[in-house]
Structures are given as C-alpha cells and as structure tokens.
Amino acid sequence: xxxxxxxxxxxxxxxxxxxxxxxxxxxxxxxxxxxxxxxxxxxxxxxxxxxxxxxxxxxxxxxxxxxxxxxxxxxxxxxxxxxxxxxxxxxxxxxxxxxxxxxxxxxxxxxxxxxxxxxxxxxxxxxxxxxxxxxxxxxxxxxxxxxxxxxxxxxxxxxxxxxxxxxxxxxxxxxxxxxxxxxxxxxxxxxxxxxxxxxxxxxxxxxxxxxxxxxxxxxxxxxxxxxxxxxxxxxxxxxxxxxxxxxxxxxxxxxxxxxxxxxxxxxxxxxxxxxxxxxxxxxxxxxxxxxxxxxxxxxxxxxxxxxxxxxxxxxxxxxxxxxxxxxxxxxxxxxxxxxxxxxxxxxxxxxxxxxxxxxxxxxxxxxxxxxxxxxxxxxxxxxxxxxxxxxxxxxxxxxxxxxxxxxxxxxxxxxxxxxxxxxxxxxxxxxxxxxxxxxxxxxxxxxxxxxxxxxxxxxx
Ligand SMILES: *Cc1c(COP(=O)(O)O)cnc(C)c1O
Numbered sequence: 001x002x003x004x005x006x007x008x009x010x011x012x013x014x015x016x017x018x019x020x021x022x023x024x025x026x027x028x029x030x031x032x033x034x035x036x037x038x039x040x041x042x043x044x045x046x047x048x049x050x051x052x053x054x055x056x057x058x059x060x061x062x063x064x065x066x067x068x069x070x071x072x073x074x075x076x077x078x079x080x081x082x083x084x085x086x087x088x089x090x091x092x093x094x095x096x097x098x099x100x101x102x103x104x105x106x107x108x109x110x111x112x113x114x115x116x117x118x119x120x121x122x123x124x125x126x127x128x129x130x131x132x133x134x135x136x137x138x139x140x141x142x143x144x145x146x147x148x149x150x151x152x153x154x155x156x157x158x159x160x161x162x163x164x165x166x167x168x169x170x171x172x173x174x175x176x177x178x179x180x181x182x183x184x185x186x187x188x189x190x191x192x193x194x195x196x197x198x199x200x201x202x203x204x205x206x207x208x209x210x211x212x213x214x215x216x217x218x219x220x221x222x223x224x225x226x227x228x229x230x231x232x233x234x235x236x237x238x239x240x241x242x243x244x245x246x247x248x249x250x251x252x253x254x255x256x257x258x259x260x261x262x263x264x265x266x267x268x269x270x271x272x273x274x275x276x277x278x279x280x281x282x283x284x285x286x287x288x289x290x291x292x293x294x295x296x297x298x299x300x301x302x303x304x305x306x307x308x309x310x311x312x313x314x315x316x317x318x319x320x321x322x323x324x325x326x327x328x329x330x331x332x333x334x335x336x337x338x339x340x341x342x343x344x345x346x347x348x349x350x351x352x353x354x355x356x357x358x359x360x361x362x363x364x365x366x367x368x369x370x371x372x373x374x375x376x377x378x379x380x381x382x383x384x385x386x387x388x389x390x391x392x393x394x395x396x397x398x399x400x401x402x403x404x405x406x407x408x409x410x411x412x413x414x415x416x417x418x419x420x421x422x423x424x425x426x427x428x429x430x431x432x433x434x435x436x437x438x439x440x441x442x443x444x445x446x447x448x449x450x451x452x453x454x455x456x457x458x459x460x
Pocket of ligand 1: 143146380385
C-alpha cells in the first residue's frame with residue numbers, strides 16, 4: 001500500500017467508524033454500572049442513600065474515559081459525579097438509610113423531602129429577586145441580576161450530560177417543577193432583549209444548553225444577528241459538555257451544524273464565548289476533548305473557563321496551577337475561581353474563605369500572566385459577586401479585604417470593604433464588618449431590595 005492509499009484508508013475508517021453513542025445512567029441504573037458492581041456492598045448502599053436526595057446522572061464517556069477506577073473512591077473525577085456518604089449530614093444520612101431499608105415508599109419520600117428542604121435549595125434569592133417582567137408578565141426562563149448580562153434558561157436545556165455532585169442548581173434536577181427555571185419560548189427572550197438596550201451579554205445557561213439540538217439553539221441565537229439586537233455583543237454559553245461530552249462538538253449527528261451556527265454568529269459580529277466548566281486538569285487530557293477545543297477555536301469561539309474550589313476534588317494550589325497552565329496551553333482563558341455555594345452537599349465540599357484565598361494565591365504565584373486572568377475566590381451571593389482580595393492587618397485588626405466584581409447596584413462594584421478575619425467562615429453571611437462597624441456599606445440598600453422597597457434597578 002502506498003502512503004497515500006494508507007492515509008485514504010485511515011480517513012475512510014474514521015468516517016465509517018460508528019460515532020460513540022450517548023449513554024446515560026441515573027439513580028435507577030446505579031447498580032447496572034459495571035464499574036460500580038465491583039465496589040463493596042456498603043459503599044453501594046451509601047451511594048443509593050445519597051442518590052435518593054441529590055440528583056445523580058452519569059454518562060459512559062465520564063465512566064470509561066475520565067474516572068480512574070484504580071483510584072476510587074479518592075479519584076477526583078469519581079467524586080465529581082458519584083454520591084458519597086459524607087455528602088449528607090450524619091443524621092440525615094441515617095434517616096434516609098433507615099427509610100430505604102424499611103422499603104416504605106411513602107416514608108422514604110417524606111424523609112427525602114424533609115432532608116432536601118434543609119439543604120437550602122434556593123441560594124442567593126435567585127427565584128425572588130432575579131425574575132424580570134415584561135408588560136406586567138413574569139418571564140420565568142430569564143434572570144436579570146446584573147445590568148449588562150441577562151441569563152436565559154431554555155426549557156430544552158435544563159439537564160446535563162452528567163450531574164456534578166456539588167452543583168448549586170441541584171434542586172432543579174430532582175423533578176420538582178416549581179424549582180425549575182425554564183422559558184417556553186424564544187419570543188420572551190427576544191422581546192426582553194429588545195426592550196433592554198443596556199444588555200450587552202446574553203448568557204445561555206441551564207442545566208446545560210449544549211444538551212439541546214442545534215436546531216433549538218439556532219432558534220434562540222440566530223435571530224440575534226438582526227440589527228435590533230446589535231447591542232447584544234456577546235453570546236455566552238455556560239456548559240460542562242466540553243469535558244463531559246466533547247463528542248457534542250466532534251461526532252454527534254449535528255456537531256457540524258453546531259459549529260456552523262457558532263461560526264455564523266462570530267462572522268455576524270458577535271463575540272461567542274463558551275463558558276466551560278472545568279474542575280480538574282484531568283478533564284482536559286483525552287484526544288476527543290482536544291479535538292473539540294480545536295474545532296471550537298477554528299469556528300472563532302473563545303473558550304473561557306470557570307469552576308468552584310471544592311474540598312475532596314481540587315483543594316490544592318498545584319491542581320489549579322496545572323489546570324490554568326494547561327488551559328492557556330490549549331488556548332482557553334481562565335475566568336473565575338468560585339467559592340462553593342451555600343446549598344446542597346456544601347458541608348462536604350466547602351473550603352473556608354481563608355483557605356480559598358491561600359489556594360488561589362499560591363496557584364497564581366506559579367503561573368504566567370496569561371493564566372492570571374481568573375478572578376476569585378468569588379462568592380455568588382445575594383447582593384452580588386464578592387471577591388476575597390486577601391487577608392491583611394489594618395490598625396492592629398486582622399481583616400479580609402473584599403470587593404464586588406458584580407453587584408445588584410452597579411455603584412457597589414470595585415469598592416473595597418472589610419470584614420473581621422474569621423478562620424472558619426466559608427460564606428459572606430458568616431462574615432462581620434471589621435473595625436466595630438454595625439453593617440457593611442451595601443447592607444441597608446440590599447435589604448430594602450429584598451423587601452421590595454427599592455425596585456431591582458438593573459432591569460430598569
Ligand atoms: C456571574 C453572573 C453573571 C455574569 O457576570 P460577569 O461578571 O459578567 O461574568 C450574570 N448573572 C449572574 C446571576 C451571575 O451570577
């Protein structure tokens with residue numbers, strides 16, 4: 001065979017090879033996952049208990065290509081998707097385990113519902129404060145918290161290829177329809193954007209919008225090329241698919257259509273940003289994720305990355321330094337390091353703010369300037385995104401230096417403020433103002449917003 005023939009044969013083999021099929025396992029199929037069947041019964045029972053409360057869903061690619069089964073249960077990718085006993089408080093775990101053993105469906109359902117209520121399913125006042133109105137009508141699939149950026153939750157995009165155990169949107173995956181944000185129609189979105197010329201960014205999120213067919217995404221996004229949407233300069237798509245199902249960009253039936261759609265938006269003058277959720281550098285190692293990145297970049301898409309700092313998964317400056325370095329090498333732009341939110345299995349994943357800052361700082365110190373674009377550690381709290389800038393001593397008092405990187409009132413952004421140092425605190429609501437002050441500078445105004453006395457000004 002000549003070299004040309006050999007190349008042709010290889011190309012034909014690639015084209016005719018069956019593309020990997022998307023196959024998913026949920027709580028009901030936990031025991032049917034071959035790798036799980038080999039684990040001890042006690043571990044499998046613990047997983048079943050936790051999976052009654054928190055959503056569970058994993059696909060074959062994550063099972064076969066990302067998890068290192070020789071390192072289970074410590075493997076970070078295993079902990080990213082599989083429920084662990086420590087993800088529930090001991091008493092809650094015992095109650096659910098007890099109900100499960102009794103084989104009493106009604107008792108189990110009641111216990112599960114009670115445990116879920118204790119896990120703060122709606123952090124940061126998302127449902128109450130962020131849902132906008134148009135001509136008096138509430139638009140439940142849209143959130144508008146910060147003036148420049150509108151979040152859109154397309155109804156077909158409210159699941160993910162796999163669920164992350166730490167997910168702050170866990171409540172919308174457990175089948176409770178009242179917790180689900182979803183838009184029935186593109187029309188609401190387009191009308192809202194047209195009525196709000198201050199909005200420069202549309203952030204399509206979920207769930208994961210990349211579970212949608214390209215034709216559905218196109219119905220939302222292509223109309224934005226019309227002149228009346230010229231103010232919407234940036235289309236961001238929040239997704240975990242780049243690392244959990246990179247085949248979406250490579251071999252799915254409508255992968256090529258998807259890339260053509262994104263390229264069309266770019267050619268039409270939009271900045272298209274894929275906001276890729278990447279928790280660990282191990283997610284970026286497979287040939288298929290590399291190919292997905294190459295194809296997206298060829299289409300003119302900018303890939304920005306974000307993820308929370310998580311105990312048991314990436315609570316280590318070396319992991320972040322390597323994650324950011326590899327991202328820069330692949331042409332990705334590190335964007336945010338988040339503090340794990342105060343919801344769901346937070347006690348398993350939470351890291352004190354003081355430690356979060358240490359991890360961020362030590363990671364930053366190990367990377368070049370191009371990898372120092374990640375802001376953080378950032379808390380997405382009720383009043384806004386609050387970054388821990390550091391720990392220092394002022395006038396003999398040890399303090400956290402904080403600032404808003406985003407806020408419900410744009411005037412709060414970039415004003416430094418101070419909280420009394422607290423080694424254990426892991427969220428904004430556990431912090432006290434420094435220097436004996438009674439309140440943080442934004443507190444009265446924020447509370448008035450919560451009481452409905454001040455209209456949500458960003459939507460004006
Ligand atoms: C983070 C976030 C945004 C985007 O903020 P940027 O600083 O522009 O990245 C928008 N809306 C909400 C509710 C957010 O949490």
